[in-house]
Amino acid sequence: xxxxxxxxxxxxxxxxxxxxxxxxxxxxxxxxxxxxxxxxxxxxxxxxxxxxxxxxxxxxxxxxxxxxxxxxxxxxxxxxxxxxxxxxxxxxxxxxxxxxxxxxxxxxxxxxxxxxxxxxxxxxxxxxxxxxxxxxxxxxxxxxxxxxxxxxxxxxxxxxxxxxxxxxxxxxxxxxxxxxxxxxxxxxxxxxxxxxxxxxxxxxxxxxxxxxxxxxxxxxxxxxxxxxxxxxxxxxxxx
Amino acid sequence: xxxxxxxxxxxxxxxxxxxxxxxxxxxxxxxxxxxxxxxxxxxxxxxxxxxxxxxxxxxxxxxxxxxxxxxxxxxxxxxxxxxxxxxxxxxxxxxxxxxxxxxxxxxxxxxxxxxxxxxxxxxxxxxxxxxxxxxxxxxxxxxxxxxxxxxxxxxxxxxxxxxxxxxxxxxxxxxxxxxxxxxxxxxxxxxxxxxxxxxxxxxxxxxxxxxxxxxxxxxxxxxxxxxxxxxxxxxxxxxxxxxxxxxxxxxxxxxxxxxxxxxxxxxxxxxxxxxxxxxxxxxxxxxxxxxxxxxxxxxxxxxxxxxxxxxxxxxxxxxxxxxxxxxxxxxxxxxxxxxxxxxxxxxxxxxxxxxxxxxxxxxxxxxxxxxxxxxxxxxxxxxxxxxxxxxxxxxxxxxxxxxxxxx
Numbered sequence: 001x002x003x004x005x006x007x008x009x010x011x012x013x014x015x016x017x018x019x020x021x022x023x024x025x026x027x028x029x030x031x032x033x034x035x036x037x038x039x040x041x042x043x044x045x046x047x048x049x050x051x052x053x054x055x056x057x058x059x060x061x062x063x064x065x066x067x068x069x070x071x072x073x074x075x076x077x078x079x080x081x082x083x084x085x086x087x088x089x090x091x092x093x094x095x096x097x098x099x100x101x102x103x104x105x106x107x108x109x110x111x112x113x114x115x116x117x118x119x120x121x122x123x124x125x126x127x128x129x130x131x132x133x134x135x136x137x138x139x140x141x142x143x144x145x146x147x148x149x150x151x152x153x154x155x156x157x158x159x160x161x162x163x164x165x166x167x168x169x170x171x172x173x174x175x176x177x178x179x180x181x182x183x184x185x186x187x188x189x190x191x192x193x194x195x196x197x198x199x200x201x202x203x204x205x206x207x208x209x210x211x212x213x214x215x216x217x218x219x220x221x222x223x224x225x226x227x228x229x230x231x232x233x234x235x236x237x238x239x
Numbered sequence: 240x241x242x243x244x245x246x247x248x249x250x251x252x253x254x255x256x257x258x259x260x261x262x263x264x265x266x267x268x269x270x271x272x273x274x275x276x277x278x279x280x281x282x283x284x285x286x287x288x289x290x291x292x293x294x295x296x297x298x299x300x301x302x303x304x305x306x307x308x309x310x311x312x313x314x315x316x317x318x319x320x321x322x323x324x325x326x327x328x329x330x331x332x333x334x335x336x337x338x339x340x341x342x343x344x345x346x347x348x349x350x351x352x353x354x355x356x357x358x359x360x361x362x363x364x365x366x367x368x369x370x371x372x373x374x375x376x377x378x379x380x381x382x383x384x385x386x387x388x389x390x391x392x393x394x395x396x397x398x399x400x401x402x403x404x405x406x407x408x409x410x411x412x413x414x415x416x417x418x419x420x421x422x423x424x425x426x427x428x429x430x431x432x433x434x435x436x437x438x439x440x441x442x443x444x445x446x447x448x449x450x451x452x453x454x455x456x457x458x459x460x461x462x463x464x465x466x467x468x469x470x471x472x473x474x475x476x477x478x479x480x481x482x483x484x485x486x487x488x489x490x491x492x493x494x495x496x497x498x499x500x501x502x503x504x505x506x507x508x509x510x511x512x513x514x515x516x517x518x519x520x521x522x523x524x525x526x527x528x529x530x531x532x533x534x535x536x537x538x539x540x541x542x543x544x545x546x547x548x549x550x551x552x553x554x555x556x557x558x559x560x561x562x563x564x565x566x567x568x569x570x571x572x573x574x575x576x577x578x579x580x581x582x583x584x585x586x587x588x589x590x591x592x593x594x595x596x597x598x599x600x601x602x603x604x605x606x607x608x609x610x611x612x613x614x615x616x617x618x619x620x621x622x623x624x625x626x627x628x629x630x631x632x633x634x635x636x637x638x639x640x641x642x643x644x645x646x
Contacts, residue, residue, distance in 0.1 A: 052640050055561070057560075057561060057639045057640050057643070058638075058639075077565070077566055078565045081560065081563050081564065081565040081566075082563065082565070084560075084561060084563050085562065085563020085564075090561050092643075096557075096558045096561070097558075098555060100255050101255075109562055110563050112245075112248050113559075113562065113563040113564050113565070113568060114563065115244055161563075
């Protein structure tokens with residue numbers, strides 16, 4: 001079964017007055033379980049809009065979006081919040097950690113919103129931090145961590161609820177290339193462990209880690225094809 | 240459970256936010272502190288005024304009717320009763336004989352005289368001539384000694400009972416019982432001293448008065464004086480009946496034919512409480528309104544700072560929403576922050592107001608009522624929730640995409 005099914009998704013932005021911007025014009029695509037997909041495209045191509053809709057941060061103007069077979073295109077704010085909380089793990093370019101909270105609390109946060117009791121929450125957050133090899137940084141605040149470590153905390157936060165998909169928006173954009181590689185190795189490992197990963201990027205280099213590349217241009221899908229020349233790592237090193 | 244979790248998380252975030260913006264939090268809290276201090280002190284003062292009044296009114300006794308020439312409180316023109324005849328001492332005996340609903344009747348006449356003991360003197364002390372029944376009608380209690388007896392009263396003996404303030408003035412160090420004082424030059428032996436009463440109506444309490452038997456009063460200070468007759472009603476539930484009975488007896492004594500208006504008044508404590516009630520309510524309303532304004536200003540301060548806080552933390556709100564915070568969760572977070580600031584302000588306010596209320600206590604018989612403490616805490620929470628609502632609502636409704644993009 002497909003995790004994500006988009007049918008004729010249209011998104012327009014009302015820029016005030018009669019002016020409207022057509023960000024997505026009829027996008028249809030399916031993403032299956034344990035796929036590793038890269039969404040590519042230059043800025044203005046609509047990839048951020050598509051990511052926001054896939055991530056349930058925004059709703060389409062028209063079209064149908066089925067997430068695990070459930071229609072989410074007409075859900076209200078709170079229902080979408082529940083989907084984001086339980087089913088989607090976000091990894092952002094700018095990490096987006098809470099600056100005043102330590103790593104453990106940042107990773108715990110989705111579980112707090114999911115209503116998981118404190119003891120179980122801490123236990124799971126700690127395990128997930130260890131999984132990204134940051135078990136010894138649980139009580140460090142983001143400004144006490146390196147860029148790569150911060151992004152790994154963010155990945156742990158995305159993983160902790162065991163979501164259906166991991167949605168990464170330019171995850172290496174703020175990292176130097178060596179650290180970027182490390183993060184990509186982490187994604188590789190997560191994919192091998194059965195996670196579904198959607199990578200939004202404009203760097204071809206990064207997109208080559210995925211199994212399938214979807215290229216967007218001017219609000220529609222230009223191409224959707226498997227990656228021929230995949231970059232792969234010796235995963236044993238990372239997990 | 241989930242709600243409690245969210246509340247707990249909200250409070251943790253609040254305290255973290257308050258701590259990381261110390262100066263701002265202190266200044267914002269100050270508005271609430273001032274508001275709570277002024278409101279609690281005002282309620283303490285109002286409580287004091289009411290209590291002082293109640294204590295004073297209690298001196299009149301709820302079960303006592305005062306037959307007098309003039310009313311205590313009147314809206315009518317003074318000229319309509321200015322020419323009334325004096326009440327006479329002999330009425331008291333007639334009332335006592337005829338009345339069925341009373342168990343004590345005491346005529347009281349008064350004047351002002353210099354009272355001395357040795358070198359100590361009280362100028363213009365209130366001297367009252369009455370009978371032994373006064374002890375029953377006044378409901379006053381003696382601190383030491385006794386009131387004069389029926390025999391002393393009937394025989395016009397030169398004995399007296401003195402008020403607490405008189406006692407302090409004349410006998411700063413000695414025991415007054417058995418000592419002979421001079422009242423307007425005449426010797427009287429002190430047989431008893433009253434308990435201190437205090438209150439707003441100094442002249443009506445026993446504190447500044449000297450009580451002597453009616454007959455000796457008349458022979459020393461003159462017999463033709465206006466008299467007030469205190470009638471204690473045996474059963475409090477029969478006040479109205481007793482009043483009607485008393486009115487009938489008085490009309491008969493005064494020789495009033497049917498249709499003629501009363502040329503006397505039957506006063507009672509109720510008249511005072513009825514008059515004071517609306518006055519006290521007005522004082523309370525105006526006082527609390529004005530002090531409430533300062534709390535209102537404090538609330539506006541909270542609202543202002545919460546708007547700033549919400550704008551500053553737009554990105555944070557976006558992150559929280561992206562990872563699953565519902566509208567309600569965000570609303571709760573900012574509401575609890577505003578409520579926490581106000582609660583802290585309220586508690587500090589109470590901590591400041593409490594010692595100040597002890598200062599107020601020097602002027603009015605009051606203590607900060609326990610209810611004021613709870614109400615203040617409730618009010619500060621309420622102010623927080625009300626003034627935090629709009630900013631919190633704005634935060635809760637933010638679009639996660641735009642909030643995440645905010646720098």
